[in-house]
Amino acid sequence: RIVLLNGDFLDFADAKLPIMDRGFLFADGIYEVSAVLNGRTIDNEAHLARLDRSLRAIDIPNPYSTAEWVGFQNDLITRNGLREGTVYIQVTRGVAEREFTYAEGLTPTVLMVTQAKNLLTSKLAVDGATVITLPDLRWARRDIKSVGLLAQVLAKQAAKRAGADEAWMVEDGLVTEGASSSAFIVTRDGALVTRPFTQAVLPGVTRRAITALIRETDLRLDERAFSVAEALAAQEAFYTSASSFVTPVASLDGDPIGTGKPGPIAIKLREFYIRTALAG
Ligand code: PLP
Numbered sequence: 099r100i101v102l103l104n105g106d107f108l109d110f111a112d113a114k115l116p117i118m119d120r121g122f123l124f125a126d127g128i129y130e131v132s133a134v135l136n137g138r139t140i141d142n143e144a145h146l147a148r149l150d151r152s153l154r155a156i157d158i159p160n161p162y163s164t165a166e167w168v169g170f171q172n173d174l175i176t177r178n179g180l181r182e183g184t185v186y187i188q189v190t191r192g193v194a195e196r197e198f199t200y201a202e203g204l205t206p207t208v209l210m211v212t213q214a215k216n217l218l219t220s221k222l223a224v225d226g227a228t229v230i231t232l233p234d235l236r237w238a239r240r241d242i243k244s245v246g247l248l249a250q251v252l253a254k255q256a257a258k259r260a261g262a263d264e265a266w267m268v269e270d271g272l273v274t275e276g277a278s279s280s281a282f283i284v285t286r287d288g289a290l291v292t293r294p295f296t297q298a299v300l301p302g303v304t305r306r307a308i309t310a311l312i313r314e315t316d317l318r319l320d321e322r323a324f325s326v327a328e329a330l331a332a333q334e335a336f337y338t339s340a341s342s343f344v345t346p347v348a349s350l351d352g353d354p355i356g357t358g359k360p361g362p363i364a365i366k367l368r369e370f371y372i373r374t375a376l377a378g
Contacts, residue, residue, distance in 0.1 A: 226348025
């Protein structure tokens with residue numbers, strides 16, 4: 099596998115970073131993930147726009163134009179013969195002596211890695227995902243796609259230990275989002291509910307695309323926070339992310355959601371999203 103490190107295409111084993119990279123020392127950096135289907139990125143413009151937004155939010159200059167990013171992504175996808183999977187980008191503030199404050203003009207470290215994965219055929223899409231709820235232990239700027247992911251690592255591992263597929267994080271009794279996904283429910287009266295974009299959640303690119311699809315239908319969209327109790331009483335629940343598209347939720351904390359099987363709205367949205375992505 100070839101990776102891109104600071105503008106150079108290298109063999110995976112030859113790509114090395116200095117120990118004083120601030121990404122390693124402080125998690126002083128951000129990342130982005132785009133899905134790849136049939137060798138083409140999905141919703142990539144929105145991912146690169148969010149990359150730029152995350153960089154601005156933490157005062158790291160964007161090292162490349164959108165066209166340059168796209169060029170690197172496509173080059174790496176081609177070099178690795180990637181048909182289906184993800185392309186991961188990480189930008190850190192760069193390398194310096196360990197001090198909290200940083201000098202202006204550091205050269206950001208840029209890493210790009212592809213991962214081959216089956217995205218279209220998913221056991222979770224067929225069976226529904228099992229989800230547990232956990233307190234949201236993250237910081238107050240969750241709208242930044244920070245590489246500081248310790249809270250999510252612990253949440254995902256707790257889910258794994260519980261035999262679950264995803265963790266939904268809860269603050270003040272309300273679901274913020276999944277550890278690596280945006281959370282939706284479908285209420286008994288048929289409204290699709292998902293949290294609005296504030297600093298409390300990551301502005302999910304897939305969530306944005308799905309809500310745009312929903313607005314084209316006669317389904318009702320209600321952008322507000324929902325409680326765990328409301329989720330348990332919902333007729334359906336699902337989550338969205340770049341690499342999982344739309345994934346129906348079968349159960350929450352061991353209790354079935356709706357019938358305990360993937361709901362028709364989640365199934366339709368998944369199909370429609372994938373069809374649109376493949377056609378795009
Ligand atoms: N929320 C969090 C905390 C995430 O980590 C992710 C993706 O990794 C998402 C939501 C989904 O965002 P996207 O649809 O842009 O992948």
